[in-house]
Amino acid sequence: MSDTHLGSRQYMRDDRENDFYEAFREAMEIAIERKVDFIVHSGDLFDTWSPSNRALTEFKETALKMKDAGIPMYLIMGDHDRPKRTDYPAAKIFDFLGITLLGHDGVESCTYSKDGEEVLIVGISNLKGSRKDQLIEEYAEADKLAQAAKNSILISHQAVTGYLIEDACEAKYEDLPKHFSYLAFGHVHDGAIKSDSYPLFSYAGSTEMKSIREISAFLKQGKAVNLVTLENGEAKAERIPLTKVRYQFLVESDFKSYVGDIDKVLEKYRDRFGGKVPLVTVRLNGSGDKEEVRRALSKYQEASFRPPEFISETVEIESRPGMDTASDYIKAYFKDNPQLAELAQEFYRHARQDREEAIRWLREKLGIGE
Secondary structure (H helix, E strand, C coil), X not given: CCCCCECCCHHHCHXXXXXXXXXXXXXXXXXXXXXXXXXXXXXXXXXXXXXXXXXXXXXXXXXXXXXXXXXXXXXCCCCCCCCCXXXXXXXXXXXXXXXXXXXXXXXXXXXXXXXXXXXXXXXXXXXXXXXXXXXXXXXXXXXXXXXXXXXXXEEEECCEECCECHHHCCECHHHCCCCCCEEEEECCCCCEEECCCCCEEEECCCCCCCCHHHHHHHHHHCCEEEEEEEECCEEEEEXXXXXXXXXXXXXXXXXXXXXXXXXXXXXXXXXHCCCCCCEEEEEEECCCCHHHHHHHHHCCCCCEEXXXXXXXXXXXXXCCCCCCCHHHHHHHHCCCCHHHHHHHHHHHHHHHHCHHHHHHHHHHHHCCCC
């Protein structure tokens, strides 16, 4: 499993925070029901490196159940988990409950043993920004460890080419280790299994939706965890669906057609909602009565709506010789507001290094709380 993002309050909503806890609990219930030997978590256990007391408590209570069931967990830090200053990773404090954090400073490994059989488990926590250059060396070192093991798992939290746009990737698929039985990756939220080559590679995917960008893939394949079997060096994975994920929809329409478009999508998926009211984002093009739209959305009983988005104007940016950098275009976009242009440029500089840290910087700059 991967990318559980415990503590996330998507859109600053309490019900969305609860959804992430429920999805995590369901994943753990599946582990107990299927009597798995151990759990692999591929990073972003929490939504932030300094999780709330509630997020820590929710994890502790579930971890206690796993300990009682005799099921240990092996995990690494994702980009959300890694402390942004010298500090202790949140997951590390639960080692007394059978939680083993690997890859804090580099490649780390341990061995799981049962009935005379052993599985080598190697972890590499998220490496991005200035750490990205370490990846090839870390993967090579991990591969050496796997050569002598019959059954082996690599846990890594990176964007790999072929699964995100290349500019957003830290690792090339061809640079991944070749001697493991199973490559358990995190960071990409849409689930994927590549079984046509050795080793078996998978993104388990997130257990809940963190962004409307995930809606399309969710409607096609849902959210799931992987049930993996290792035998004689070969790995097989079965996707086990999660049934408690809240449905979300993005309805892109106009002021004349939006009601009919909303009704169509709700009707199409109504029998899958599982008792949870779906969450809908409405994005309207053109011009019209915005207050009437808000009144119409408030009358729905079977769906919950985010504040509607109105797209009624197009901003044109003059392109001229000498505009070679992002900074040039930022200045051109905010040509009537130099102060905002400076803020946007500073945010862009932060975001190139670390997106989450950039968001925290911007919140602090604008005096906006979490």
